[in-house]
Protein backbone atom coordinates (compact mmCIF):
# COMPACT_ATOMS: atom_id res chain seq x y z
CA UNK A 866 0.00 0.00 0.00
CA UNK A 867 1.29 3.43 -0.91
CA UNK A 868 0.90 5.10 2.49
CA UNK A 869 3.53 7.56 3.68
CA UNK A 870 2.85 6.92 7.39
CA UNK A 871 3.04 3.11 6.94
CA UNK A 872 6.43 3.74 5.33
CA UNK A 873 7.51 5.95 8.24
CA UNK A 874 6.34 3.26 10.71
CA UNK A 875 8.40 0.60 8.88
CA UNK A 876 11.44 2.87 8.53
CA UNK A 877 11.26 2.90 4.71
CA UNK A 878 10.86 6.69 4.85
CA UNK A 879 13.12 8.43 7.39
CA UNK A 880 11.66 10.53 10.19
CA UNK A 881 12.81 12.13 13.42
CA UNK A 882 11.29 9.71 15.92
CA UNK A 883 10.09 10.91 19.32
CA UNK A 884 8.76 7.55 20.56
CA UNK A 885 8.29 3.98 19.36
CA UNK A 886 6.93 0.71 20.70
CA UNK A 887 5.44 -2.39 19.06
CA UNK A 888 2.02 -0.76 18.46
CA UNK A 889 2.63 2.94 17.77
CA UNK A 890 5.26 5.47 16.84
CA UNK A 891 5.65 9.23 17.16
CA UNK A 892 7.73 11.53 14.98
CA UNK A 893 8.25 15.24 14.39
CA UNK A 894 6.05 16.88 11.73
CA UNK A 895 7.95 18.00 8.60
CA UNK A 896 6.01 21.28 8.55
CA UNK A 897 5.70 22.25 12.22
CA UNK A 898 2.78 24.51 13.18
CA UNK A 899 4.10 25.12 16.71
CA UNK A 900 7.51 24.94 18.46
CA UNK A 901 6.63 21.34 19.39
CA UNK A 902 4.65 19.45 16.71
CA UNK A 903 4.69 15.66 16.97
CA UNK A 904 2.52 13.17 15.08
CA UNK A 905 1.50 9.93 16.81
CA UNK A 906 0.28 7.00 14.71
CA UNK A 907 -0.67 3.35 15.06
CA UNK A 908 1.81 1.12 13.19
CA UNK A 909 -1.19 -0.78 11.81
CA UNK A 910 -2.79 0.99 8.85
CA UNK A 911 -6.07 2.52 10.07
CA UNK A 912 -7.21 5.12 7.56
CA UNK A 913 -9.00 7.52 9.95
CA UNK A 914 -10.68 7.79 13.34
CA UNK A 915 -13.89 6.63 11.57
CA UNK A 916 -12.35 3.15 11.38
CA UNK A 917 -12.12 2.85 15.17
CA UNK A 918 -14.26 -0.01 16.53
CA UNK A 919 -14.77 -1.66 19.93
CA UNK A 920 -12.09 -4.16 18.85
CA UNK A 921 -9.31 -1.66 18.04
CA UNK A 922 -10.21 1.36 20.21
CA UNK A 923 -7.50 0.51 22.77
CA UNK A 924 -4.93 1.98 20.39
CA UNK A 925 -6.52 5.43 20.78
CA UNK A 926 -6.15 5.30 24.56
CA UNK A 927 -2.53 4.20 24.15
CA UNK A 928 -1.84 7.07 21.70
CA UNK A 929 -3.29 9.60 24.16
CA UNK A 930 -1.26 8.13 27.03
CA UNK A 931 1.94 8.50 25.00
CA UNK A 932 0.92 12.02 23.87
CA UNK A 933 0.76 13.12 27.51
CA UNK A 934 4.14 11.50 28.21
CA UNK A 935 5.66 13.32 25.22
CA UNK A 936 4.07 16.61 26.35
CA UNK A 937 5.76 16.18 29.74
CA UNK A 938 9.10 15.26 28.13
CA UNK A 939 8.89 18.37 25.94
CA UNK A 940 8.16 20.56 29.00
CA UNK A 941 4.70 21.62 27.79
CA UNK A 942 3.78 22.38 31.40
CA UNK A 943 1.65 25.39 30.44
CA UNK A 944 -0.61 23.25 28.23
CA UNK A 945 -0.79 21.77 24.77
CA UNK A 946 -3.28 20.77 22.09
CA UNK A 947 -4.12 17.35 20.66
CA UNK A 948 -5.75 17.44 17.19
CA UNK A 949 -7.24 14.78 14.95
CA UNK A 950 -8.22 15.86 11.44
CA UNK A 951 -10.78 13.53 9.86
CA UNK A 952 -11.90 13.57 6.24
CA UNK A 953 -11.92 16.39 3.73
CA UNK A 954 -13.78 18.95 5.85
CA UNK A 955 -11.59 18.05 8.83
CA UNK A 956 -8.47 18.84 6.80
CA UNK A 957 -7.05 15.30 6.79
CA UNK A 958 -4.30 15.10 4.15
CA UNK A 959 -2.68 11.75 5.09
CA UNK A 960 -5.13 8.83 5.09
CA UNK A 961 -3.53 7.00 8.03
CA UNK A 962 -4.89 7.75 11.51
CA UNK A 963 -2.72 10.24 13.39
CA UNK A 964 -3.00 12.75 16.15
CA UNK A 965 -1.05 15.99 16.29
CA UNK A 966 0.54 17.04 19.59
CA UNK A 967 1.11 20.80 19.42
CA UNK A 968 2.65 23.01 22.06
CA UNK A 969 5.14 25.68 23.00
CA UNK A 970 2.89 28.59 22.06
CA UNK A 971 -0.57 29.88 22.96
CA UNK A 972 -3.24 28.26 20.75
CA UNK A 973 -6.19 30.08 19.18
CA UNK A 974 -9.83 29.00 19.46
CA UNK A 975 -11.79 28.32 17.36
CA UNK A 976 -9.26 26.80 14.91
CA UNK A 977 -9.51 27.96 11.29
Ligand code: AMP
Pocket residue numbers: 869878880892893894895896897904949950956957958959960
Ligand atom coordinates in the same frame (compact mmCIF):
# COMPACT_ATOMS: atom_id res chain seq x y z
P1 AMP B 1 -3.24 16.00 8.42
O1 AMP B 1 -3.39 17.25 7.60
O2 AMP B 1 -3.96 16.04 9.74
O3 AMP B 1 -3.57 14.76 7.62
O4 AMP B 1 -1.71 15.95 8.84
C1 AMP B 1 -0.72 15.38 8.06
C2 AMP B 1 0.58 15.93 8.59
O5 AMP B 1 1.62 15.09 8.16
C3 AMP B 1 0.92 17.35 8.12
O6 AMP B 1 1.08 18.19 9.25
C4 AMP B 1 2.23 17.16 7.36
O7 AMP B 1 3.13 18.23 7.56
C5 AMP B 1 2.76 15.87 7.96
N1 AMP B 1 3.63 15.08 7.12
C6 AMP B 1 3.41 14.65 5.85
N2 AMP B 1 4.43 13.90 5.41
C7 AMP B 1 5.32 13.83 6.43
C8 AMP B 1 6.59 13.20 6.62
N3 AMP B 1 7.16 12.46 5.64
N4 AMP B 1 7.23 13.36 7.80
C9 AMP B 1 6.68 14.09 8.78
N5 AMP B 1 5.48 14.70 8.68
C10 AMP B 1 4.82 14.59 7.53
Ligand code: ZN
Pocket residue numbers: 868869870871872909910911960961
Ligand atom coordinates in the same frame (compact mmCIF):
# COMPACT_ATOMS: atom_id res chain seq x y z
ZN1 ZN C 1 -0.79 3.64 6.44
